[in-house]
Amino acid sequence: MSALTREQVRMSRRISMILRHRPESAGLTLDPQGWVPVADLLAVLRIERGELDAIVAGNDKSRFAVAAGPDGVDRIRASQGHSRRVDVDLGLPPAEPPGVLYHGTPSANLPSILRDGLRPGSRHHVHLSPDVATALVVGRRRSADVAVLRVDSAAMAAAGHVFHRSANGVWLTTDVTTEYLSVDHR
Ligand code: HQG
Numbered sequence: 001m002s003a004l005t006r007e008q009v010r011m012s013r014r015i016s017m018i019l020r021h022r023p024e025s026a027g028l029t030l031d032p033q034g035w036v037p038v039a040d041l042l043a044v045l046r047i048e049r050g051e052l053d054a055i056v057a058g059n060d061k062s063r064f065a066v067a068a069g070p071d072g073v074d075r076i077r078a079s080q081g082h083s084r085r086v087d088v089d090l091g092l093p094p095a096e097p098p099g100v101l102y103h104g105t106p107s108a109n110l111p112s113i114l115r116d117g118l119r120p121g122s123r124h125h126v127h128l129s130p131d132v133a134t135a136l137v138v139g140r141r142r143s144a145d146v147a148v149l150r151v152d153s154a155a156m157a158a159a160g161h162v163f164h165r166s167a168n169g170v171w172l173t174t175d176v177t178t179e180y181l182s183v184d185h186r
Contacts, residue, residue, distance in 0.1 A: 011047065011051075015041070015064065020083060021082070032089060033077065034090055037074070038074040063080075080170050084122055084124055092164035095164055102149065103128050104129065104139025109147075117175055118175060125174060126175055148183075148184040148186070149181050150181070151180055161174075
């Protein structure tokens with residue numbers, strides 16, 4: 001994977017903001033599954049297709065997906081992470097999760113999480129990581145003092161909770177109640 005330049009990282013953040021949170025700020029409307037025509041996004045960003053492709057390919061978490069629509073026109077969407085205020089259904093099929101998943105969070109959130117469970121907050125889903133290393137990276141976005149929670153996803157799945165796996169490997173579920181949570185380390 002090629003590293004992005006600073007300018008490309010800045011552009012990538014802007015694309016995340018548009019495709020996950022505020023499409024209207026760029027005059028764009030997402031389709032019900034979250035896609036917009038690539039050409040429309042290029043016009044907003046005033047960049048060439050090659051530059052967008054480099055940003056998509058070099059993105060450290062493969063945040064964006066590009067695919068031809070039924071009409072043959074190339075479209076782009078964010079693979080996960082949309083705000084609840086953006087009415088998008090990615091249409092991901094239910095998936096059988098691994099037996100254990102992880103969630104990294106600032107240690108300061110622990111008392112509240114152990115009382116109320118994991119909530120999706122402003123997003124559509126709670127985001128879970130397949131391993132501790134990934135969970136640590138997610139938590140460190142917000143704090144140097146990170147705790148990692150273990151999620152008993154096997155028991156959740158057995159109890160009928162639905163999981164989805166995003167195109168870039170993030171596990172998504174609606175919420176995680178406290179009975180399925182334990183502190184892996186803090
Ligand atoms: C916390 C990144 C107190 C939760 C990552 C988290 C991910 C609670 C914060 C994606 C709580 C929400 C999402 C409760 C949850 N009490 N705090 N009851 N329930 N929280 O950003 O999981 O780089 O919405 O622990 O890789 O940190 O953007 O969720 O700290 O996939 O592509 O509330 O964002 O991807 O924060 O991260 P977020 P997240 P990108």
